[in-house]
Amino acid sequence: MGHPTTVALVVAAGNGTRTGAALPKQFASLGGRPVLAHSYRAFASHPQIDRVLVVIGQGQQALLAAALGDVECVVGGDTRRESVLRGLEYLKNDGISRVLVHDAARPLLPHAVIDRLLAALDEDVAALPVLGVVDTILSTRKTHAGDVVPRAGLARVQTPQAFDFPTLFAAHQAWPAEREATDDAQMVRAAGSDVRLVEGDPMLEKITVANDFATAELRLNGAMQVRSAQGFDVHRFETGQELWLGGILIPHDKGLSGHSDADVALHAITDALLGTIAAGDIGMHFPPSDPKWRGAASAQFLRHALSLLNDQGGVLDFVDVTVMCEAPKIGPHRDAIRASIAEILSLPIASVSVKATTTERLGFTGRGEGMAAQAIATVRVPVPAPLP
Numbered sequence: 001m002g003h004p005t006t007v008a009l010v011v012a013a014g015n016g017t018r019t020g021a022a023l024p025k026q027f028a029s030l031g032g033r034p035v036l037a038h039s040y041r042a043f044a045s046h047p048q049i050d051r052v053l054v055v056i057g058q059g060q061q062a063l064l065a066a067a068l069g070d071v072e073c074v075v076g077g078d079t080r081r082e083s084v085l086r087g088l089e090y091l092k093n094d095g096i097s098r099v100l101v102h103d104a105a106r107p108l109l110p111h112a113v114i115d116r117l118l119a120a121l122d123e124d125v126a127a128l129p130v131l132g133v134v135d136t137i138l139s140t141r142k143t144h145a146g147d148v149v150p151r152a153g154l155a156r157v158q159t160p161q162a163f164d165f166p167t168l169f170a171a172h173q174a175w176p177a178e179r180e181a182t183d184d185a186q187m188v189r190a191a192g193s194d195v196r197l198v199e200g201d202p203m204l205e206k207i208t209v210a211n212d213f214a215t216a217e218l219r220l221n222g223a224m225q226v227r228s229a230q231g232f233d234v235h236r237f238e239t240g241q242e243l244w245l246g247g248i249l250i251p252h253d254k255g256l257s258g259h260s261d262a263d264v265a266l267h268a269i270t271d272a273l274l275g276t277i278a279a280g281d282i283g284m285h286f287p288p289s290d291p292k293w294r295g296a297a298s299a300q301f302l303r304h305a306l307s308l309l310n311d312q313g314g315v316l317d318f319v320d321v322t323v324m325c326e327a328p329k330i331g332p333h334r335d336a337i338r339a340s341i342a343e344i345l346s347l348p349i350a351s352v353s354v355k356a357t358t359t360e361r362l363g364f365t366g367r368g369e370g371m372a373a374q375a376i377a378t379v380r381v382p383v384p385a386p387l388p
């Protein structure tokens with residue numbers, strides 16, 4: 001028998017009314033990526049999760065595509081419970097053994113929580129992560145305090161909640177349509193099954209109101225490491241060649257020669273980006289010996305390096321490049337080059353710096369034989385633990 005098929009069901013069909021923003025919170029930015037991209041990636045990068053299904057709201061397809069590209073999705077309902085049910089119905093004939101239901105609005109999901117839930121499913125048909133209650137808990141009488149509620153024996157419930165698939169599906173089907181349930185575990189308990197508790201994580205707090213974004217940013221930054229890496233490149237001038245620099249064509253009496261379009265600035269930035277994740281250099285990813293890259297536009301090298309960084313959960317914050325040549329003058333083209341690099345890297349233009357210098361007629365650049373560029377990229381990457 002093969003291993004049990006485990007699916008993550010990420011519910012992202014809400015409107016985020018309590019944030020007060022027009023854009024539903026799951027598509028708003030957290031640390032440079034949509035909230036949903038964080039939640040999705042936590043599952044997609046976990047070795048025991050076979051499939052991730054996202055439940056979105058009616059008309060949210062374009063927002064989903066912008067956040068995650070082409071991923072498996074289904075349209076949800078008016079309440080969280082209905083959205084989960086739509087997801088389960090979509091999956092019901094696929095032979096799924098285990099399902100983890102997760103709020104997209106809990107973006108910072110450590111793999112260790114998924115590990116604990118899956119281990120608990122070996123013992124019980126349902127498991128959920130909880131945090132203890134540390135504050136005094138009161139009942140209230142409108143404007144005044146009521147009795148203190150004993151907090152021993154209380155817990156705060158988080159997601160993901162993990163279930164044997166048939167057990168959860170049966171519980172949803174048995175639940176009266178006119179009654180609401182704020183989570184799935186209570187439905188499974190109502191249907192007669194035990195739900196095992198596992199330790200939750202403060203990183204997993206839900207984004208509910210506008211202020212929660214600032215707290216989540218702080219948590220995320222605490223789990224991210226700032227790194228800088230540099231890149232350097234040189235190309236020879238040759239008459240009859242076009243001069244590509246920073247992704248734009250510069251009028252000049254000669255251009256740079258190389259296997260690709262020889263864009264020395266983009267090559268230096270590509271190497272800087274690869275350096276931030278210790279992923280080798282541009283020659284390793286795009287060997288000059290491969291005819292496929294002859295005359296290639298270097299923007300694709302840079303985009304590839306950025307996608308490798310993003311695949312690791314990294315975020316690019318800033319790029320600084322210095323071009324060295326006697327001619328042409330770079331100043332008149334500086335803003336166009338900055339705009340071009342910003343567009344390739346999906347950065348604001350303020351996050352791209354382009355500088356130029358002569359080398360006082362010294363060396364190969366001083367003699368006009370070639371051009372050099374050096375770049376520094378500053379990124380944030382997840383600390384190896386606890387976030388994936």
Ligand SMILES: Nc1ccn([C@@H]2O[C@H](COP(=O)(O)OP(=O)(O)OP(=O)(O)O)[C@@H](O)[C@H]2O)c(=O)n1
Binds near residue numbers: 012018
């Ligand atoms: N009809 C709904 C309502 C909620 N959710 C999802 O359930 C999770 C938890 O719900 P909540 O925090 O209440 O999100 P919203 O319903 O979007 O928020 P609000 O109540 O403020 O509108 C979120 O990831 C949300 O997108 C859903 O998939 N379908």
Ligand SMILES: C[C@](O)(CO)[C@H](O)COP(=O)(O)O
Binds near residue numbers: 080157183
């Ligand atoms: C599912 C949940 O996140 C567990 O704490 C919570 O019940 C969702 O409640 P909401 O009212 O939909 O935010």
